[in-house]
Amino acid sequence: MxxxxxxxxxxxxxxxxxxxxxxxxxxxxxxxxxxxxxxxxxxxxxxxxxxxxxxxxxxxxxxxxxxxxxxxxxxxxxxxxxxxxxxxxxxxxxxxxxxxxxxxxxxxxxxxxxxxxxxxxxxFDVVSTDCLAAHVARRLPHATRLAIAVTNLFSLSRGSAQTLLENVNRGTVRRDGGLTPLPLGSVERCFDFGHGRSAALNVSLGDLTTAYYTTGIANVETYVEATPLTRALLGACRSFGWLLDTAPAQAWLSTWSEALPMNLGSSEGRTMVVVAEAEDEAGRRVCARLRTPEAYExxxxxxxxxxxxxxxxxxxxxxxxxxxxxxxxxxxxxxxxxxxxxx
Ligand SMILES: NC(=O)c1ccc[n+]([C@@H]2O[C@H](COP(=O)([O-])OP(=O)(O)OC[C@H]3O[C@@H](n4cnc5c(N)ncnc54)[C@H](OP(=O)(O)O)[C@@H]3O)[C@@H](O)[C@H]2O)c1
Missing domain, CATH: 3.40.50.720 (NAD(P)-binding Rossmann-like Domain)
Incomplete structure (x- = not known):
């Protein structure tokens, strides 16, 4: 079903x-x-x-x-x-x-x-990210830190927009096996998405839990590529997330998001890139990149x-x-x- x-x-x-x-x-x-x-x-x-x-x-x-x-x-x-x-x-x-x-x-x-x-x-997330996390963990068996970064979505469905709006105040990271709050977009790191190193900002993807279960690595961070739009959105989450997380604001955002269009348009030729980087206590690093078709497809x-x-x-x-x-x-x-x- x-x-x-x-x-x-x-x-x-x-x-x-x-x-x-x-x-x-x-x-x-x-x-x-x-x-x-x-x-x-x-x-x-x-x-x-x-x-x-x-x-x-x-x-x-x-x-x-x-x-x-x-x-x-x-x-x-x-x-x-x-x-x-x-x-x-x-x-x-x-x-x-x-x-x-x-x-x-x-x-x-x-x-x-x-x-x-x-x-x-x-x-798409987490199949692509989970498989790449398992791949770098296999190449560095005693890794203690894992970072996963994803390029931006080209467009958002109504359901995805509603999901994002629900989580504006929920920045998290996995440290020593536990989940700890970390404001969205407060950490910046560079990853090579295939066109040289570019900046990415921390977000709370499901991989903070799935990658932990898959690889056993107790410190996990997840990032999204930093475009001007993501910078602005994550900045707004840090400044106004507490306000947007209140019941009246969530009710208003939910009503507003119901009016978003259902159709995302063509995904032809669009691709997604995921990068995973594992690191051990000796500072050894392994890194891999995965290219997939557009996320919804x-x-x-x-x-x-x-x-x-x-x-x-x-x-x-x-x-x-x-x-x-x-x-x-x-x-x-x-x-x-x-x-x-x-x-
Ligand atoms: N992990 C990934 O890579 C990935 C990829 C794609 C989508 N997603 C996620 O999948 C979800 C759906 O995305 P979408 O693109 O399909 O959005 P969408 O076009 O807005 O469709 C959402 C569907 O969920 C139903 N729905 C929503 N809330 C419901 C509720 N409380 N009870 C029963 N049905 C409910 C809607 O029913 P009605 O039509 O009756 O409103 C509609 O059928 C989003 O959370 C999105 O972020 C994740």
Missing amino acids: VYGASGHSGRLVTRRMCELGLRPVLCGRDARKVAAFAGDLDLDHRTAAITDPNALGGALRGVGVVLNAAGPFSRTAEPIADACLRAGAHYLDITAELPSIEAIARRNDEARRRKLMLMPAVG FTGFTAASIANRVLAGDFEPGFQTPARVYGRDFVLGFADVAREDIE
Whole structure:
């Protein structure tokens, strides 16, 4: 089942699943939107609000794997993972949100007991970043520090904008295995995204948790390339994040973001670049770079591929991360993906 199937990313994932020969059941909270999209592809559909556990339980009858594409995941991940654990279905989602990944990680024991896999973040981020983190960790086995940096998105979907707005005041870093607050955009570092070294600013990507689980490296930082726009946005988060995080401001931003357009336009020819750098106590460093197709397009491929593997019985029970189960080279199996080690 794809939940949130009629959203921008839900549609991409569903279409890629169909290309793999799967026939997912489509689900969402808006019967009209889900039925229209299911009709286009001649797929079954169901309706359930995440606030209605009985309806969700009913919708999950006979379903083996759920791919949750409905974000912000702060609202949807836990209710849908709950429903999966009750119904005996594996849970996947395409979040990159740290708190929702942490919430799913806390259900590890329950999932293991039920022999179900909970794998959040099977989209561009964190599949690409997780595989690259596993790659540099393998090349430097005693690394104690890991930095991951991503180039900018070209455009944001409505769901991604809502997700960002929810997290304006939530800067975090992983130090000595724990999560510690660190204001967004307060640390600047240079990475080579393929055109010489350029500046990047700290943000709180889901990799702060997933890379820790995948590599065991206890100090993790995540960055995004510093364009004038990201500098301005992260600066605003530092100055006004506390204000934007209040209930009235969040309500206003949520209403405003509902009016954002659904269509992102063409992604043709657009690529993403990820850099990962591991360092050990002796100061040795290894660094690698990965180029992938545009983030939303690539999410369709990675999420559909992982759902397909789980359906075929290729999964590990409990909370899992993509590279831990499918290996650091998993990402290289997709078209137009290239990895290179940087000296
Ligand atoms: N990790 C990655 O690399 C990656 C890549 C792509 C997307 N994402 C994330 O995926 C999420 C969705 O993005 P998108 O591009 O598909 O956005 P979108 O086009 O706005 O679609 C969002 C979908 O989620 C549904 N939804 C939102 N809140 C819901 C709720 N409380 N209950 C039930 N359904 C809900 C929407 O339903 P309605 O149509 O009924 O409103 C819609 O189907 C975002 O959080 C985005 O950041 C992550």
